[in-house]
Amino acid sequence: MEEAGRAFSPNRGPVMSQSAPLSPPLKEIPPKSADLSAWYTAVTLKAELISYSPVRGCVVLRPYGFGMWENLQKHLDERFKATGHENAYFPLLIPESLLVKEAEHVEGFAPEVAWVTHGGAERLAERLAIRPTSEAMIGTMYAQWIESYRDLPVLINQWVNVVRWEKATRPFLRTMEFLWQEGHTAHASAREAREETLRMLEVYREFAENVAAVPVYAGAKSASERFPGAVETFSIEALMPDGKALQSATSHDLGQNFAKAYGITFADADGQIKHAYTTSWGMSWRMLGAVIMTHGDDRGLRIPPKLAPVEAVFVPIVKGERRDTVAKAHELADGLRAAGLRVRVDDRDQSPGWKFTEWEMRGVPLRVEIGPKDIEAGAAVVVRRDMRKGEDGSRTVVAFDRLEGAIRELLEAVGASLYRQARAFLESHTLRARDRETLVEYCTSRAGMIDIPWCGRDECEARVKGQTGATTRNTRALEEPPGTHCVACGEPAKVSAYFAQSY
RNA sequence: CGGGACGUAGCUCAGCUUGGUAGAGCGCUUGCUUUGGGAGCAAGAAGUCGCAGGUUCAAAUCCUGUCGUCCCGACCA
Structure with a gap:
């Protein structure tokens, strides 16, 4: 969400997912909701997307980022x-x-x-x-x-x-x-x-x-x-x-x-x-x-499935001497890989909870848990990264022989859900300004994409920029009736424009 | 490029004010026990204190410079 206390947000809603109350805070990264800049830098490094290099301003794109x-x-x-x-x-x-x-x-x-x-x-x-x-x-x-x-x-x-x-x-x-x-x-x-x-x-x-x-x-x-x-x-x-x-x-x-x-x-x-x-x-x-910035949440990255290096990560749950969950995870993952899915089995010697947190932070869309109980039931537990822990539908029990189809469907659902959440944010932060005071207020407070009828003149844009830091992001055919005046300067409007501060 | 901050173990940081033998937690290694939301116990390894000068009997600590990173601004297809 917005940097605390900075951004003006007239239509703020629970659009971006907050961390679930049951999930402990992360050690590696600060909450996105508290400080977007610090979160962003930390998550690119800790999720192993990039590393800084000995050359100023040049980063190494690590295998996961690549x-x-x-x-x-x-x-x-x-x-x-x-x-x-x-x-x-x-x-x-x-x-x-x-x-x-x-x-x-x-x-x-x-x-x-x-x-x-x-x-x-x-x-x-x-x-x-x-x-x-x-x-x-x-x-x-x-x-x-x-x-x-x-x-x-x-x-x-x-x-x-x-x-x-x-x-x-x-x-x-x-x-x-x-x-x-x-x-x-x-x-x-x-x-x-x-x-x-x-x-x-x-x-x-x-x-x-x-x-x-x-x-x-x-x-x-x-x-x-x-x-x-x-x-x-x-x-x-x-x-x-x-x-x-x-x-x-x-x-x-x-x-x-x-x-x-x-x-x-x-x-x-x-x-x-x-x-x-x-x-x-x-x-x-x-x-x-x-x-990264659009989809990530307090618990780290949320990578849209089509871009995710790993679409689903298998976490076998080892109990005592029972290692059959590891073998089963590999067997199922091999099948999915042969079917063209990007899957990984995390059989490292770490606790399951550690792996859950790790792969959530790295934004893998789906987690497949295979424990002794699942083997008895002939089904795995599939958990979605786009939803909060405990949210309805975040966990799905899927029979082993239905796994491929279910994962394909869930990947689609995760992608659609991430888009929906981002779309809701964009729409709720696209604001029409119809007088200069409102335009300046919205631009100054980084309220979002500020939509106005605009004259298209350099000097008008420069004046808004001087006063607020915002510029036109892009423009389109005038949506208002001919004769409408530019909100920024009062000259005849020629186009509709989005004003915003930019990266 | 301007203003501000930071740089000490792989990571997060303490120590600097008031100079005197390098610290913690996490991680790492080994062993055993564990494993459905960041496991426990025991032993162990690990740092030219960003770099270069200077002051000093002595510098992580004080001074100067430099490199890098972060934040804010300027600039930027």
Whole structure:
């Protein structure tokens, strides 16, 4: 929930799960409800998603965290393929002369670029940028590859690391080196490029909601928030429990700006040489930060099943000399693994209670308990991570021979439930402001996504930002009747906008 | 980049004010007993006190610098 005493929350409800009264407090992490920042940092470390490294602002993505990234990749990549894209790989190092070709672009990224100046002991004749993004490199290659309208569209994506020299870093949310994917496409017409930009925005929205279980608002960025060099930038924006918005993916219509800078031309059907229209779109491991903050509770992570490295963990209960529960757990888990489920048996020499707490903290969606009583009954106890201890439906007794189907159903249920909870939070913290005082009050207190009719002008947004720290997150077609005035400044409204403070 | 805080065993921290042989709990190792919500007993291992200078007979402790982390702000696709 909100940071205690800070966030104004007019419609606060028991949306995010509180720790159950029967569950003892965790030793490793402070309660999420008490201090979101401290909780967030602790849980990323203690759940072994990441480790800090000897390099400032750069983290190690540990196997459990990488498992989440792999699942994100799998689901997103299959959506890219389904929309006609192919993967490729472009160089990490970008000659300065390429990077500077698009003026707005280089200006926007200049403060964040890391440079390679030496090869061994020799100073380079031209320094090389470590890619902060790859428009320059990919645009240069597209210029070579594209000659005719018959070569278009070009639909390529790459899964890579990028480096941006950041001043303040936080695991997943902002690191100097991070993993992402960047799609880059070239088209014969402005209309096609715009369609592609919106198509991929929709892919991100659908992915965020159905795979990551994170509800988002999709829309257009304001001019001040636009990608340097883009004609228009679109984003999906999620709302974190502290009332700050998190930009979770962007999709850019680059128009002909990069085609002109990098010489991407083609002979069209009418015989004219024309500049192509390009797009780029990206989602980074920041999305995992959104998942962590959105779903986690006082007892740790709650990972949506489709992203969970372990979907179900088996905890055998050993009694005296009886080790048959361990064998049975392995037997059942092997069967599920063969059926394609991601399961693990925790047969370490720890008490069951210790394991329950450990795997809850690490956010595994389902726990399967196999004890002597269960073996007698021919059934296991399956416990859901999305519900509180003792809540109706949190424990299900499932016959061994029905386990696979039941687990598949429960995983679906957990995912849907996490989404429902997050959706309820977003909706209850999306507030319409219809006068300036209310807008300022909501923005200042981080009440959530503040929805207003907006004029769309830079100076108006800048004034709100100066006063409250909030900016537009994204905008959409005006939902009010024509003639409505901007809530922030009183000029005629052009769009509907969400204002919020952001990460 | 500005303001604030922190850095001592794998983890959480005490010790620093007032300089004098490095501490606790948890974890770890071994053994035995345990195991349906973070087990018990016994024995044991484990720290260049972030790093570099300085002051001092003597520095975890005082001073300077530096690196890193956290919080708040600025900046940020």
